[in-house]
């Protein structure tokens with residue numbers, strides 16, 4: 206058995222935990238805001254693990270659990286009718302109305318958006334979306350909740366040392382739902398009536414006795430998490446680094462309830478280019494909609510497969526690099542499939558596309574097409590695509606989709622500042638545009654550039670070849686790096702390339 210990918214390693218562990226029967230994998234979502242990249246990333250990665258489990262001949266299901274019983278803590282600033290919404294603060298999320306008027310509740314509105322994403326990524330058939338409210342109210346969680354009540358002292362022994370002294374005075378694993386206000390109450394529990402399945406507490410000054418079952422009471426988050434694992438027989442859950450402490454507390458509670466905690470993996474959060482956590486309000490990083498608009502959607506899955514345990518910077522400037530890494534693996538995968546290479550299951554593409562209906566491979570790259578478009582400045586997509594078709598007839602489906610994404614990206618992220626060429630480079634580029642006329646292939650043009658670079662180094666005009674190429678990329682594309690220039694000139698066309706270089710050389714420094 207090959208164990209080199211995180212999917213294979215995790216599959217091995219989960220199969221050791223659940224040695225027979227259906228394996229249950231869980232992901233989570235708090236619908237207090239719209240789902241984001243991190244939300245869908247968890248579902249996508251869990252499906253990847255499921256593929257590895259399938260390779261071992263075992264059956265599994267994915268439960269995406271929705272914490273819609275949580276209290277509505279603050280009104281998101283991006284919602285209309287702020288004042289109207291304020292009266293619902295403290296209510297369970299599934300009781301807060303949908304201000305857009307299209308769904309039963311605010312939570313349902315967000316859940317519908319998640320369902321759309323799950324569908325967009327082709328995961329609907331693999332994922333069972335389970336709402337906390339349905340489980341609580343229907344009584345499906347009753348047995349597990351009563352078990353929490355029977356063990357409340359042991360659970361308090363785990364929880365209290367993790368809390369500050371003030372919080373210790375009022376903490377309880379139970380959050381009753383007020384029958385007066387409908388709010389989730391964080392109140393001191395005066396008495397636990399274990400035999401009767403009830404708790405006693407003050408609500409608006411009045412002492413109330415209330416059942417803990419049938420949705421009349423929610424559990425505190427960490428206890429709730431442990432109860433879910435126990436009640437739903439969860440074998441596996443991955444979670445973000447911000448939940449490490451919560452997991453450490455939920456684990457012993459799960460054992461008190463008589464279950465083993467799930468096999469787990471901590472994934473790193475996405476960082477913006479400034480190394481800060483990505484924030485919706487700041488708009489740093491790459492959003493889901495950026496990705497869908499500016500790159501093939503499969504390249505996002507590919508990105509998510511790579512090293513989930515390592516922190517990832519997400520910068521829109523790096524999008525071309527992410528896509529090119531995907532295209533590189535795609536090309537490799539086609540070769541592996543043809544050669545019946547057993548290492549195909551180590552190729553990320555297996556987890557992105559499976560083994561059927563794999564998109565065609567391409568020799569083009571995102572960065573190459575982007576630089577062509579930045580040279581052409583095509584006024585519309587049709588001009589861009591007809592140019593490409595003149596250079597390479599029969600663009601395949603992958604290439605057409607790539608071209609569309611590149612075109613969109615170029616419109617939103619075109620770098621219109623021009624960098625005037627340094628004087629010393631002009632003489633070499635003049636030589637190049639004279640000699641290119643005699644050259645046939647991209648490879649010849651590449652070789653010619655190397656020769657000229659070596660001359661420039663020998664003449665002391667520039668320190669080394671790396672800087673030589675950096676300067677050429679800066680002159681031509683205002684970027685320090687880019688596609689291999691020979692193949693670029695070949696595809697872009699010799700005459701056009703000469704025009705491009707000439708136009709850049711006319712700018713003085």
Ligand SMILES: [Zn+2]
Pocket residue numbers: 303305306307308313314
């Ligand atoms: Zn809605």
